[in-house]
Amino acid sequence: MTAGGAVACAALLLPLLSAGPSATAERAPADSLQGTFAAAAAEYGVPESVLLGVSYLQSRWDAHGGAASVTGGYGPMHLTDARTAIAEAPHHSHGTEDARGDESRPARSVVEAALPDPAELPPRLRTLERAAEVSGIGADELRDSAAANVRGGAALLAQAQRELGGPAGADPADWYGAVARYSGADDVATATTYADDVFDVIRTGQSRTTDSGQRVELEPDPAVSPDRTQVRRLGLRTADTGRTECPPTVACEWIPAPYEEFGDGDYGNHDQAGRPASQSVDYIVVHDTEASWDTTLQLVQNPQYVSWQYSLRSSDGHIAQHVPLEDVAWHAGNWFVNAKSVGLEHEGFLVSPDAWYTEAMYRTSARLVRYLAKRYDIPLDRQHILGHDNVPGTTAATIRGMHTDPGPYWDWAHYFKLLGRPFTPSAGPDSSVVTIRPEYTRHQPLYTGCAKAGEACAPHGSGAVRLHTAPSESAPLVKDVGLRPGGQDSTTGVNDTGARASTGQQYAVAERRGDWTAIWYLGQKAWFHNPRTQPVAVAAREQVLTPKDGLAEVPVYGRAYPEASAYPPGVPVQAVSPLPYKLLAGQRYVVGDRVPGEYLYATTFDTAGHKVVRGEEMYYEIQFGHRVAFVKAADVRVLG
Incomplete structure (x- = not known):
């Protein structure tokens, strides 16, 4: 522009x-x-x-x-x-996931970027x-x-x-x-x-x-x-708008990621795809960069690194686009989500989980998301506008390595107000579904590990509520058997998503006792403090699903892949691998999209061999824990 x-x-x-x-x-x-x-x-x-x-x-x-x-x-x-901030703040990593999330080719993990040399910081910092x-x-x-x-x-x-x-x-x-x-x-x-x-x-x-x-x-x-x-x-430069796909209300620059072959059957750093003709675009994923702006741009232009569609600068909201929207970037750690999403990286080079983002960046990000949602008919809700920390692991083995950005300090309530979709009550006070919505500034739960493991973080507003096994602050936090197969309790760690429900997420109510509300979460009853005088959730009216009659439990998946019979010759069958969770009889979870099993086979530089495999098996997306998940439609019935 x-x-x-x-x-x-x-x-x-x-x-x-x-x-x-x-x-x-x-x-x-x-x-x-x-x-x-x-x-x-x-x-x-x-x-x-x-x-x-x-x-x-x-x-x-x-x-x-x-x-x-x-x-x-x-x-x-x-x-x-930034000189002082770099000296005082720790550098955090958010996970070890394979950014592509596709087991049909070698892992492409994101490495931790080095902090910038203070002597080389630009004037804006x-x-x-x-x-x-x-x-x-x-x-x-x-x-x-x-x-x-x-x-x-x-x-x-x-x-x-x-x-x-x-x-x-x-x-x-x-x-x-x-x-x-x-x-x-x-x-x-x-x-x-x-x-x-x-x-x-x-x-x-x-x-x-x-x-x-x-x-x-x-x-x-x-x-x-x-x-x-x-x-x-x-006396400022005129940015190259090139092939940018942005609304006219933001400043957007074209800094392309390479599509380049570099030997041994490998290439980088994204896949050409022809969306939405090839596959629908259903998700927008919010990340933080974990690197400075200059480093972020250097990394996304490296064919041996990974990629995302857009980067957003914190100080002024400037946007750089790297990958055309028709193509698939490698950013979310889940190939099913990557193939059907757009990735937005927000600058955050200090990566202190209790640091904050500017209003300028929130506003330009919201305008970009509104533009993308309108272009691809993506609902503006928390089952389609995901944090990287809401993307599920693909298999049991990948859950612990999934990233946790943008974390509990991202202000989802303010973000969705800027999107024009504030989280407001849509049902009476005794509704069977709630939308999580604490008052961000006043809601300051204790988190640990911002600077040192086990050490309390500075008090800070948060959009996430903590979930307990019973209606008491002294009760243990609920367990996440995917993160801790040994059965240990979740923790207050700032990067521990095992017992956390975030603003905008919707859950089926399991029980109410006084100032406490229980929801169905990761196959168990999870309690949060929700006093009528200062509620942290609002009533909602949404469809829910439960196992079909006669089924004691149904498996839960991190991706919606087709059945084996759907794969044509020459395309390796991808395992339909359940996660280590169960959706039990009598439990209910809020329903998202009903989608066919799909797999994008794109493991070669030559796009002639790329195929989209679609099966007959249908899935429902659900809000299962802090992360979304999928269940087979044949296993469940939809209520309400």
Whole structure:
């Protein structure tokens, strides 16, 4: 998308749900966060609405207790100090899975990427250093104090305005160029899209209570009309849009992954496929990169590595597309899911599980997902919009190696609100199905292992609830026999998905006792604390399934593969291998799609030998545990 295209489509920006503040809001006390924004704006001559709008797009005004974002940004203004963040944060791996997830060829595992050399970090990851220079505020204070952080961000905006020759003063329309520069984007389209988003926030207004309990309001200014030509003064490059497949409301760049043969019958790093004519696209999978932006781009361009369709940058929401949507990328660790999905990698090079993502990235990601969902008629629900941590292992042997990103700190509730599909009640209070939906900021369950095994993570909002064997906080967590075949209890580890239900996931209710609700989960009854005064789930009306009469149990699968008789000569039969779980008589699970058994045979560089095998056997996708699963339609009956 060219700069002109970005400007022309500004009016088409996806409407984002907001709670507009009162136009008669009283002036906030000086010692409040609202007062801090007002004081900093006055001190540096920045319009208060511009300062609030930029901060909202970076952090939604949250301070995150001084914790760094996934790209080393601190505080409400997301001042980046990746040098310090790298030194202080551990590097985490999320699994050892074969990214292709296809046993018919050698494993292609994702290796752990090295952290970047602090001396080589780009300017967009060192804005706190510049803020310290222009404001005179110490780096430690800018990281640790929300008030200092806001002042530092105001100083950066004022400096950008001076350098661009813009007037100081209270007219926000004059500050478009300075806002675009604050993004740190190195191309015209991304800087323009970022500034358009900030001014969309200014026009519509916002109001929310931050993670520190502070109420902040930005009154709407629907008449503001900035001069978008100011972005031309920034001297930015024009990104190559090439073969990008993106909505006009995001900035998208074409950085292709290689389709290349390199000997011994091997090739990389994706498969040509001709979707959706060959196979339907049914899933979108949300990942984090586990690498810096530059490293991410280097890896996806390596034919001996793996691939995904899109990468999203944290600081400004910039998108790079690598694999055409018609082709199959190797990203989810499950070949059935890979063949029918699109993979989105979100930048997170520190990979601290308790780090946070910017609002700019959430918004561009949501716009991309809406575009993809409309293009392929993908339902906007949690059985089709999956985290990598919701993708099932293919066999019993692969379960323990499956990745756990984006983890319990990804804000699914906010993400789906941006998608225009907030999780709201759809049934009465005694419904037979619930949708998990804790209040993200206030819901802070204990997690361990963010920095060191067994050590408590810093308190942090979470979209996941913990599941117990009985209606008591002291009861053991439910077991996951796939993760722990020895029968050990699940743990509070941040990467342990064995006893976790995530926002948006839906489960059949097994029992209620006072403030506790039990759901059917991994073949057992799992309890979570769900008080009426502060519920962590809402009522839902959905179809459920249960074993057919006369069956004591039915097997559960990690993929929906065809029966042996469906395979033509020359295509090896793939085992229909059950997972080590059982769906027992009397238990119920929420129904997703009804799908035929399918297998994409694509093990050669020459696509002439590729085949899609479809069987007569039908499957249902179900929400079985933290991850989805499949059961044969012949084994179950659908209720409701």
